[in-house]
Amino acid sequence: MKLRDIAHSRTGDKGNISNISVIAFDEKDYPLLLEKVTAEKVKQHFSELVHGEVIRYELPNIGALNFVLFDALSGGVTRSLALDIHGKSYSSALMDMDI
Amino acid sequence: MKSQTIRIGSGAGYSGDRIEPALELAEKGNIQYLVFECLAERTIALAQLAKKNNPEAGYDPLLEERMRAVLPTCKKNGVKIITNMGAANPVAAMNKTIEIARELELDDLKIAAVTGDDVFDLVKEKNYKILETGEDLSTIKDSMISANAYLGMEPIIEALSNGADIVITGRVADPALFMAPVFHEFEWPLKNWDLVGKGTVLGHLLECAGQVTGGYFTDPGVKDIQDLAHLGFPIAVVKNDGSFFITKVPGTGGQVTLATCKEQLLYEIHDPAQYITPDVIADFSNVTLTQIGKDEVAVKGATGKKNTGKLKVSVGYKDSFIGEGQMSYGGPGAVERGKLALEIVKERLRLKGFGENEAKYDLIGSNALHGNERSVNNEPYEVRARVAVRTTTPEDAKVIGNEVETLYTNGPAGGGGATKSVREVIAVKSVLIDIEEVKTGVVYKTV
Numbered sequence: 042m043k044l045r046d047i048a049h050s051r052t053g054d055k056g057n058i059s060n061i062s063v064i065a066f067d068e069k070d071y072p073l074l075l076e077k078v079t080a081e082k083v084k085q086h087f088s089e090l091v092h093g094e095v096i097r098y099e100l101p102n103i104g105a106l107n108f109v110l111f112d113a114l115s116g117g118v119t120r121s122l123a124l125d126i127h128g129k130s131y132s133s134a135l136m137d138m139d140i
Numbered sequence: 141m142k143s144q145t146i147r148i149g150s151g152a153g154y155s156g157d158r159i160e161p162a163l164e165l166a167e168k169g170n171i172q173y174l175v176f177e178c179l180a181e182r183t184i185a186l187a188q189l190a191k192k193n194n195p196e197a198g199y200d201p202l203l204e205e206r207m208r209a210v211l212p213t214c215k216k217n218g219v220k221i222i223t224n225m226g227a228a229n230p231v232a233a234m235n236k237t238i239e240i241a242r243e244l245e246l247d248d249l250k251i252a253a254v255t256g257d258d259v260f261d262l263v264k265e266k267n268y269k270i271l272e273t274g275e276d277l278s279t280i281k282d283s284m285i286s287a288n289a290y291l292g293m294e295p296i297i298e299a300l301s302n303g304a305d306i307v308i309t310g311r312v313a314d315p316a317l318f319m320a321p322v323f324h325e326f327e328w329p330l331k332n333w334d335l336v337g338k339g340t341v342l343g344h345l346l347e348c349a350g351q352v353t354g355g356y357f358t359d360p361g362v363k364d365i366q367d368l369a370h371l372g373f374p375i376a377v378v379k380n381d382g383s384f385f386i387t388k389v390p391g392t393g394g395q396v397t398l399a400t401c402k403e404q405l406l407y408e409i410h411d412p413a414q415y416i417t418p419d420v421i422a423d424f425s426n427v428t429l430t431q432i433g434k435d436e437v438a439v440k441g442a443t444g445k446k447n448t449g450k451l452k453v454s455v456g457y458k459d460s461f462i463g464e465g466q467m468s469y470g471g472p473g474a475v476e477r478g479k480l481a482l483e484i485v486k487e488r489l490r491l492k493g494f495g496e497n498e499a500k501y502d503l504i505g506s507n508a509l510h511g512n513e514r515s516v517n518n519e520p521y522e523v524r525a526r527v528a529v530r531t532t533t534p535e536d537a538k539v540i541g542n543e544v545e546t547l548y549t550n551g552p553a554g555g556g557g558a559t560k561s562v563r564e565v566i567a568v569k570s571v572l573i574d575i576e577e578v579k580t581g582v583v584y585k586t587v
């Protein structure tokens with residue numbers, strides 16, 4: 042199963058830090074997200090793009106996780122050489138994760 | 141008498157946003173306030189450059205078009221406008237707005253400009269530590285072009301209390317634009333941190349406009365939102381006890397659902413228990429959302445703690461140049477030809493002395509967005525080779541695109557659609573300053 046089957050996501054950026062939400066379509070799946078989508082696994086998933094640590098915040102009230110990825114945007118939107126300077130498409134990469 | 145309920149519309153999520161949805165809010169939203177959030181992190185640095193060339197410039201390039209579009213309706217319906225479209229020059233933006241109001245033959249309007257966010261002289265004098273790197277700000281002193289502090293809601297409230305119909309600011313924290321009218325109307329105390337926390341979540345949900353009403357959300361077959369060509373922008377309906385719900389103008393495209401609100405709640409948030417603004421340390425971690433009607437989501441549970449007493453300052457500086465070139469390959473073998481094109485350009489740039497420059501070699505359609513690991517088992521029909529290199533001069537940057545372009549007659553077969561560009565990089569770093577160091581002011585003009 043892909044993460045995309047049970048969750049949706051949006052990416053934001055602040056400087057060189059990316060954040061990616063992972064939100065259960067059905068809040069009943071939140072425990073599964075907690076178990077399967079760990080900070081380590083997300084760090085591994087983005088190993089080519091993210092050079093700093095990954096922190097996971099838990100939001101049981103809305104059945105969601107928030108991942109904060111450091112040193113993740115080639116210096117940030119104002120000076121990045123990347124095509125997607127904000128890393129806005131990262132959410133779609135995360136939804137491709139096998140769980 | 142204090143208001144019981146107010147309705148605030150969000151008329152723009154960024155500088156270039158659509159204009160018709162804002163007019164729709166003013167016409168049919170039954171709103172008292174229309175807020176335009178138009179100032180991205182680096183925009184103000186570019187605006188400062190424009191102001192240096194012309195003292196009457198430096199405000200948002202779409203200010204005139206937006207004001208012309210909404211002013212008559214806002215005046216007719218008694219809708220007040222709050223916006224950061226002043227960018228680097230709120231006073232010039234105020235003057236321009238007065239001029240537009242006169243041309244439209246509108247009268248009895250009081251327009252305010254908030255000043256004080258420009259702390260360039262202050263920051264240049266003292267040696268602050270750069271937040272991102274820990275280095276001294278003096279390391280970029282000679283290339284600094286702007287320094288603007290994120291102000292809180294107080295000067296906007298001051299302007300509204302003095303009867304302003306339109307409040308134009310430069311850099312303020314985005315949520316403050318939306319909280320100020322709530323605190324003004326309900327006469328809430330500015331140090332009731334839980335109320336400031338609630339105001340912050342309200343502002344946060346509204347500040348990207350269509351991103352909470354179904355924009356930037358649809359993934360066909362997985363999560364579908366209808367009629368994005370006519371997307372309606374959001375309205376917050378706020379009661380004086382701090383409870384509120386998000387909705388939009390009936391009949392417009394998009395949707396307000398738990399899912400759209402959750403995505404926006406977490407957008408650009410780090411620790412949800414500590415969302416730091418000039419006004420408060422807001423806690424979103426206990427927020428609950430409830431669908432109370434079609435396109436109506438109630439938001440409860442935000443709290444807050446005393447603010448840090450510090451203001452974040454965005455320092456804009458001239459960083460470098462980026463030279464870029466692109467060329468497309470299609471049909472059988474496109475990926476191999478694209479890869480070869482990149483290798484050839486890499487070698488050419490090495491020969492020309494760019495071997496040590498920071499560079500990115502992408503195959504758009506394959507690995508440009510998420511790298512090589514994520515793009516395996518993917519053989520696209522067409523790819524676009526892209527080379528981007530950082531340089532210190534525009535002359536050097538020009539070489540990059542030219543080398544890509546020479547692939548036409550010197551590279552693999554069938555390359556087409558070459559483009560090239562040179563752009564200057566105005567980058568941004570941050571420092572923190574004490575709130576007391578910033579002296580804000582409000583100036584007024586009437587028409």
